[in-house]
Amino acid sequence: MFKALVVTKDEDSGKTSAGVQEIAEDQLPAGDVTVAVEYSTMNYKDGLCIGPGGGLVRKYPHVPGIDFAGTVEASDDDRYKAGDKVVLTGWRVGEAHWGGYAQKARVKADWLVPLPDGLDTRQAMAVGTAGFTAMLAVMALEDHGLKAGDGPVLVTGAAGGVGSVATAILAHLGHEVAAVTGRPETAEYLKSLGASQIVPREEINETVKRPLEGETWAGCVDAVGGAMLARVLGQMKYGASVSAVGLAGGAGLPATVIPFLLRGVNLLGIDSVMQPYDNRLRAWRRIASDLPMDKLEAMVHPATLSDLPQLGADILKGQVKGRVVVDLNG
Numbered sequence: 001m002f003k004a005l006v007v008t009k010d011e012d013s014g015k016t017s018a019g020v021q022e023i024a025e026d027q028l029p030a031g032d033v034t035v036a037v038e039y040s041t042m043n044y045k046d047g048l049c050i051g052p053g054g055g056l057v058r059k060y061p062h063v064p065g066i067d068f069a070g071t072v073e074a075s076d077d078d079r080y081k082a083g084d085k086v087v088l089t090g091w092r093v094g095e096a097h098w099g100g101y102a103q104k105a106r107v108k109a110d111w112l113v114p115l116p117d118g119l120d121t122r123q124a125m126a127v128g129t130a131g132f133t134a135m136l137a138v139m140a141l142e143d144h145g146l147k148a149g150d151g152p153v154l155v156t157g158a159a160g161g162v163g164s165v166a167t168a169i170l171a172h173l174g175h176e177v178a179a180v181t182g183r184p185e186t187a188e189y190l191k192s193l194g195a196s197q198i199v200p201r202e203e204i205n206e207t208v209k210r211p212l213e214g215e216t217w218a219g220c221v222d223a224v225g226g227a228m229l230a231r232v233l234g235q236m237k238y239g240a241s242v243s244a245v246g247l248a249g250g251a252g253l254p255a256t257v258i259p260f261l262l263r264g265v266n267l268l269g270i271d272s273v274m275q276p277y278d279n280r281l282r283a284w285r286r287i288a289s290d291l292p293m294d295k296l297e298a299m300v301h302p303a304t305l306s307d308l309p310q311l312g313a314d315i316l317k318g319q320v321k322g323r324v325v326v327d328l329n330g
Ligand SMILES: NC(=O)c1ccc[n+]([C@@H]2O[C@H](COP(=O)([O-])OP(=O)(O)OC[C@H]3O[C@@H](n4cnc5c(N)ncnc54)[C@H](OP(=O)(O)O)[C@@H]3O)[C@@H](O)[C@H]2O)c1
Pocket: 042, 043, 044, 045, 129, 130, 133, 156, 157, 158, 159, 160, 161, 162, 163, 180, 181, 182, 183, 186, 201, 223, 224, 228, 244, 245, 246, 247, 248, 249, 250, 270, 271, 272, 273, 315, 316, 317, 318, 319, 320, 322
């Protein structure tokens, strides 16, 4: 028997509820590698899966947790053996498949990545899907020409998980980072991660009629979407790129094509879930080399399984700062 956060659904009312339960190993789903999970984390999607489901969860009872890191306990796949340290993000684990909010997980070997040199399992989950996605977003900007010295790079939703990690990586790489936040009280925190400028959310959330404004940003990691992304497109420098990561502010995009046509602005889609294996390895190696571990530690809030229902509700309200690290043995 082992501990897990289990979400159940009342068929009559349709309401879900989440609580810590003991479950048996033979209840685990099919898969070729069994992992003793050491750490997991909390992402926006986890908030949805702990709560009402957001259309992501296929069937109940369900174990959420879209990412985890731990040690292989048993493997039917040649690539992994007992004792190997591994990380998992994406592949709809924690949504369609039982996830990391349990002391054991059983998954497909294809979904795993060996823990990169230079990171332990706790640090890997301090990074988690949010940080992994932030690195994918930075790599996409670099692949489209961004280099240090090009000018300020904007990070939206900066005090959240994706935004905090993107801020720390970009600052470490020598970029001037402008951090957009709706929480003025996080200004010191964002500066400690390396932001040199704080942009109040309301300054950039307001819709303007003009499709183009002054050329301000050399790049952008956008965790917010919606009206803010539309506005930012019109503020990009000639030929600059925006990595579209999230929709914390809305899935719509009330924009014109003018920034693409007159300024050669690029809108780059970032998906962490189905990301090919080689690029996963590349991103994890870059995280180990380009994310300062003291900055990562400053983002961490420790948690245990029983804290997750409350934290899930908090993240849906945009009230979680930085990165939650869930200790499965805590
Ligand atoms: N593409 C992918 O593969 C991928 C992977 C991971 C996450 N995501 C998405 O990326 C987004 C961020 O994820 P996360 O884990 O970083 O979540 P998070 O920790 O909740 O951060 C989101 C941040 O966005 C800001 N925000 C929240 N509501 C807002 C609103 N109405 N208007 C403007 N800003 C708002 C807040 O930052 P401030 O308080 O600083 O303003 C909040 O902290 C989510 O939409 C998530 O689904 C996508």
